[in-house]
Amino acid sequence: MSPQFQQFAAAAPWVVLLFAAIVFPLLFFVPAPYGRYGRPGWGPTMPAKVAWVLMESFSFFLFAALWWLNPRFGTPVVLVLGVAWLVHYAQRTFVFSLLMRDENRRKPLLTVLMAIVFNVLNAVGNAVSLTDRAIDLPLVLGLSIFVFGMGVNLHSDHVLRGLRKPGETGYLIPKGGFFSWLSAPNYFGEILEWVGFAIAAQTLAGWAFAAFTVANLAPRALSNHRWYRQKFPDYPAGRRALIPFVW
Numbered sequence: 246m247s248p249q250f251q252q253f254a255a256a257a258p259w260v261v262l263l264f265a266a267i268v269f270p271l272l273f274f275v276p277a278p279y280g281r282y283g284r285p286g287w288g289p290t291m292p293a294k295v296a297w298v299l300m301e302s303f304s305f306f307l308f309a310a311l312w313w314l315n316p317r318f319g320t321p322v323v324l325v326l327g328v329a330w331l332v333h334y335a336q337r338t339f340v341f342s343l344l345m346r347d348e349n350r351r352k353p354l355l356t357v358l359m360a361i362v363f364n365v366l367n368a369v370g371n372a373v374s375l376t377d378r379a380i381d382l383p384l385v386l387g388l389s390i391f392v393f394g395m396g397v398n399l400h401s402d403h404v405l406r407g408l409r410k411p412g413e414t415g416y417l418i419p420k421g422g423f424f425s426w427l428s429a430p431n432y433f434g435e436i437l438e439w440v441g442f443a444i445a446a447q448t449l450a451g452w453a454f455a456a457f458t459v460a461n462l463a464p465r466a467l468s469n470h471r472w473y474r475q476k477f478p479d480y481p482a483g484r485r486a487l488i489p490f491v492w
């Protein structure tokens with residue numbers, strides 16, 4: 246890898262942290278314009294399904310290539326963390342995207358381009374910085390949190406996907422699993438995944454991604470929570486937005 250590329254990879258997590266600091270306050274006032282907050286005025290759009298595959302492909306293929314080129318590739322810690330990352334993004338890119346039901350849903354091109362820029366920085370920073378060490382408590386604890394979070398995220402996305410009958414486009418009250426406690430358990434699971442990954446990897450890039458995930462998803466979880474309570478008078482009163490029993 247050229248010195249310029251190594252400089253770019255070293256700078257990437259700092260840019261991700263800067264993005265986190267910018268989007269966190271902003272998203273409390275301006276929800277990202279997709280899904281239930283989709284609205285005109287954000288420029289040209291593209292089919293949501295294609296958009297998800299395109300955006301998330303960078304996190305899968307670019308990471309895979311750089312992970313393979315990492316001089317520590319093949320050592321146990323680098324191997325297991327790379328596999329965890331790729332399992333997540335294989336699911337998100339090829340399973341989640343293609344199982345999405347509504348063929349007419351569209352996403353603003355602007356949000357897709359922003360996600361691609363972010364995913365490139367994030368994949369580069371994380372793949373290049375993975376390094377070997379002894380198998381220790383942070384690795385085992387972090388990976389356990391990652392796997393648990395992934396279970397919560399997958400189950401919650403599965404519940405959401407099953408709510409609509411074929412052809413329906415409206416919103417219903419999700420039930421079961423972590424929806425018993427939360428309005429946005431898919432985001433709760435996603436945050437646990439990347440906090441777990443950061444604990445396990447112990448890299449700046451890992452922590453920057455965890456911070457960005459919180460900055461991106463916590464405001465949206467709150468918006469979703471308020472939206473459900475406004476839309477459904479019978480919405481379960483005990484549910485929190487993102488953190489069971491707390492918030």
Ligand SMILES: NC(=O)c1ccc[n+]([C@@H]2O[C@H](COP(=O)([O-])OP(=O)(O)OC[C@H]3O[C@@H](n4cnc5c(N)ncnc54)[C@H](OP(=O)(O)O)[C@@H]3O)[C@@H](O)[C@H]2O)c1
Binds near residue numbers: 280347418419
């Ligand atoms: N790491 C990150 O920063 C990051 C960022 C964004 C997303 N993600 C992950 O990507 C996945 C998708 O995120 P998202 O923001 O698109 O999730 P979402 O808004 O909860 O929507 C997921 C899917 O479920 C549908 N849906 C949601 N609530 C519904 C309801 N009450 N009734 C019927 N259908 C409903 C949505 O349809 P509509 O499209 O019609 O709303 C969409 O197809 C999640 O696992 C999330 O954690 C990660």
